[in-house]
Amino acid sequence: MTLTPSTAPPVTAGKPAAAGAGQRVQSAVVTYGFIFVTVALFAFFSLTEPTFRDSATLLDTLRYVSVAAILGLGVTLTLAVGGMDMSVGAVAGLGVTVAAKTMVIYNQVGAVAVLAVIAAGALVGLVNALLIVVLKVPDMLATLGTLFVIQGLKLILVDGQSISPGMTLDDGTTAPGRFTEGFLSIDRGTVAGVPISVVIFAGLTLAAWIFLSRTRWGRVLYAIGSNPEATRLAGVRVGAYRTLAYVLSGVLASVGGLILASRIGQGDVSAGTSQLLEAVAVALVGTSVLGRGKPNVWGTALGAVLIGVITTGLTIKGLPYYTQDVVEGAVLILALVFSFTLSRGNRR
Template sequence: MTSTQSTEAPAKSTTPPTGATALRVQNAVIKYGFILVTVALFLYFALSEGAFRESATLLDTLRYVSVAAILGLGVTLTMAVGGMDMSVGAVAGLGVSVAAQTMVIYNQIGTVAILAVLAAGALAGLLNALLIVVLKIPDMLATLGTMFVIQGSKLILVDGQSITPGMTRSDGTTAPGRFTEGFLRIDRGTVLGIPVPVLIFGGLTVAAWVFLARTRWGRVLYAIGANPEAARLAGIRVGAYRALAYVVSGVLASVGGLILAARIGQGDVSAGTSQLLEAVAVALVGTSVLGRGRPNVWGTALGAVLIGIITTGLTIKGLPYYTQDVVEGAVLILALVFSFTRSERRTA
């Protein structure tokens, strides 16, 4: 008599392999790590510094980063088409000079100054588009050249001196105009207690997100950035869309210039110089948000908020200003690690 053999299959373990668990954890860290870093820093400063928790401080933080964030949105658009606009800081500085000249030197109203600044930004974007699309100069080299041309040109226009109300001009006469109260409210005004620059930043962020994520034009920009040759073979006018990205970037940079001009209240010749690095940083940091590994509007906005949290928190703690650069650089490196790790995993 033979013994009965069991026909039941061995029970499968419901516990995932150690390797699979580690992979899931790694993916979660890559996807949500940057958001967690932002939240952790916010909680650290909020719990350790009472002044940081005040609503006025938080609104001032957003107001402070609004210029870099708006410039970063323009950089994000150019990154979407596979480029990089290095002239945004210079264009913002040009906007400050144009606004000051229009109101102080030519004694025009604020509305005229706003239109002149936006036109200057559009022309700067067209110059970049001409160099990149028509003359086929690489994006970064072309926009670096534009940056130096704009910085030098605005100095030539004002004889290297800042434009201030009541200044003596080169011909010995006194400048007749001033910054109008309405224009100054672009930075110093509030609506329902919210600073105007914060509202501008929020509105432009939503508009840029709708454009990039919810319209055909935005999807086309991403397609060009991913593979311009494939986009061209699909019948897309690659040159026209790339030109559009740089013109819009120039206009956004000029909006940042308007806020800077209203903030400073004079035509400071050095305005916009420091904005380039912050704008590029927030756009690059944004690529790591949710592990997307590509430029995106909400990532750029969150990157700007993080920079603001770091700057405000370290300032309240009384740390020297130069430590902020070290911390911001470390955060940028961390964000790029998240972003490029995700990208390599996708292409592996």
């Protein structure tokens, strides 16, 4: 039967519009989903726990996450070149040990300890670069190996014991030095009421953003991560830039170690162990911010804030510490879904 215009089925105009609306919603979820999760959790804890809204609590939250955030910035730099630095937590712990030994055992001032810690971090970054760039060891395997070496080295440097002022040395004498007031102020001091560690976190975040997004070096790092062979054929010294990324990661991890040493006030041999997973998490989750799907500094910073909000909020609510990892992990997975699963479906 031939259909005349009067008998032909009508075209449903609403379907294309509905499909377009669905795509816009999904696109918005992909772009702003991570930010929405952070804001929603912040609002929930603020409404249900009045103490969460206190400025002191918020500053303490930022102070708590400053170490993981700074380590995460280092991981972000290595992700930008298509790699991954798994040694950042161990480097931070090494920084704690070096700082303590420099001031307590060798009786040096805080400035010397700062230089020694940063030099140690840069050295580890060079070792990682040697393994990865020169010896062609895969990034994760090389930095995991470095992680285990550093953990053992920390114990060797201090004979397996934590360093604290007034401790008895092997020769029976008392350790002559102590953590200086200036060094302790790195985490315990404030500037206009803001903890110095938070100021350092904010300053390094801004500097890393300018470096990655507003300089030629940063654009080259992203180009290497996207297509290293094409970048090499364009005349770029890929190995030198990858070395730069790992050295900067080591330096940033050592800065996190300085803050951690100032916070602890002693050379705890277990320091830094728990920082690796949080640093990697904030860097990976940061890729979901604004649907970019690539490492970015502001995403890493917001990832750190999300972890801080979760940890502080659950602590105020009195949840047992062993439940916090479960909730934290679930929220992080949800944020990653916004970045990877939904964005992949959106591209289709």
